[in-house]
Amino acid sequence: MGSTQARIAIDAMGGDHAPAEIVAGALRAQEELGVKILLVGDPEEVGAAVRKHTSASPLEIIPAEGTIEMGEEPLSALRRKPKASINVAMDLVKRKEADAVVSAGHSGAVMAAALLRLGRLKGIDRPAIGAVLPTLIAGKPVIILDVGANVDCRPKFLEQFAFMGTVYSQYVLGIETPKVGLLNIGEESSKGNELALRTHQLLQKNPQIPFVGNAEGRDVLSGNFDVIVCDGFVGNVLLKFAEAVGEVALQILREELPQGVRGKIGTSVLKPNLRRIKQRMDHAEHGGGLLLGVDGVCIISHGSSQAPTIFNAVRLAREAIDNRVLDRIQSRYKEDSQTSAVSGQQDG
């Protein structure tokens, strides 16, 4: 890929605001990001949504039938609906007709479809969802994984997450030697639950992972770590908590804004900024989670995604494609399969 135009398949039927907002984000992405968008969904519905924006037909529409609903059990629904939009989108990547999938649909179904249709990368037992969040240090994001794919983990899974996060940080975020931390309840290596204690040992022994030690809750957004690994239960709780933080901060700000005449001046000056503050904390800003460890680039966006989130999700996908993240994960595993630098197979 690299120099050729990235082709992104977007599940136009997935999410609370599909297809209208998905299409709006897709149109903007193709226009501004230099990618080719393949809109997957019901041709009539998607076509109508496109025509609301433009009379030209700038986006290719790939027909699909139906979608996986939020209440459905992913595996059986995917089997029952082979032509559902997410299945069709994954097949485009499998047939190398697209380089990535973006979906704001049922996240369990996206994961399951990716596993079933694309399979895992060699050396990876469990794919993880990575979320890239801003930190206190401007321009220095942190990738946290897993934020929801695996709720019960073994130490070797976390070791693999750490490795994938390292590659992502190096090649997409441009950090030569990323600081990798293990989410834990204390700095000392003696602290933690059974999973953390055993993972700590694996990470310390792994020469491929620039492990610097445990990261506590307060360190997550400090900017002192570039990669933070945890199981998908803790990561999901933390991510959703973080997403609510913008709202909490704004609410407190509103309540604490000074009253009276001086207060009114302050408020009027601040108001235009409130939106920007909220935006900075919002999930819209980071586009979605990157499903790392499957044989294809997949971005899982929030179910409530609107156009800006989809736009950012496409950007995230393009970055992963342009920087050949999957190849690099894969090739490093190949290189080191003799030296067994990733100890998972034995220890975890």
Add this chain to the structure above:
Amino acid sequence: MGSTQARIAIDAMGGDHAPAEIVAGALRAQEELGVKILLVGDPEEVGAAVRKHTSASPLEIIPAEGTIEMGEEPLSALRRKPKASINVAMDLVKRKEADAVVSAGHSGAVMAAALLRLGRLKGIDRPAIGAVLPTLIAGKPVIILDVGANVDCRPKFLEQFAFMGTVYSQYVLGIETPKVGLLNIGEESSKGNELALRTHQLLQKNPQIPFVGNAEGRDVLSGNFDVIVCDGFVGNVLLKFAEAVGEVALQILREELPQGVRGKIGTSVLKPNLRRIKQRMDHAEHGGGLLLGVDGVCIISHGSSQAPTIFNAVRLAREAIDNRVLDRIQSRYKEDSQTSAVSGQQDG
């Protein structure tokens, strides 16, 4: 107790700012909260700290020798130093010469000393640390437990935490029927890791716990729940993350404050409020965690506690004493030991 004056033993030697800040908080607490403070520590050091504030000697000093240092392994250190301040403080409660202990020292040591010297309440397998946090709804705090005492939990432990949180919410926070939530990755009862799935079932069956369902990360500070239960690993990560949120919000606020002349007006108006905003999010405000499930009221304050935190910790202790939280936990377990309403002994 109730009508008689609450007697609070404060570990004057525990914490980064001991004894100066501990003593300052203690003096203010005795003056304003109508409690009797027993300062436990080295008589000379503590006496000197008191004399910096007043020439009178308003506080009783109970002599102790040494303290448990942060790097020490709690159990062996507690045994090696029987007269350490935290041991002496716990013994005061055991001999019924004090009603509660407040300490900003080594939290593992405080827990271990409480278990060794006071023992567990009947019916409780594992004590939990509960943290009372403000929510988006003013005046409607939430108690989260466990935030650090038990990193690997069984379902019945979480069920007991839910019960203790319910009692606390009812009798201290005055919520007649508290909404109890289980921290999880989704609302549906089918979501979660093994621990969450099994705990969900126990909570649903327990008539003593007003369980309303799963709480996601975004619900923690929403005010929609009065009690949230989780294992001590997740709870600790979340609490420390929440404590850092004040700082993150302030930082973003500073960066996003408008520039130029209008900006300067806004900033000058806002500045006095920044401190109040930070305070509202700070751990100082909630005083510390309540160690629930041991046979005595124990408040574990942050190691970095200064005078205001200690003051609030004493208030928290007094509320637990005045509202007879331990008796109520104990007596309900007694009442229901026949009906086995807490299923832990069988299912967990």
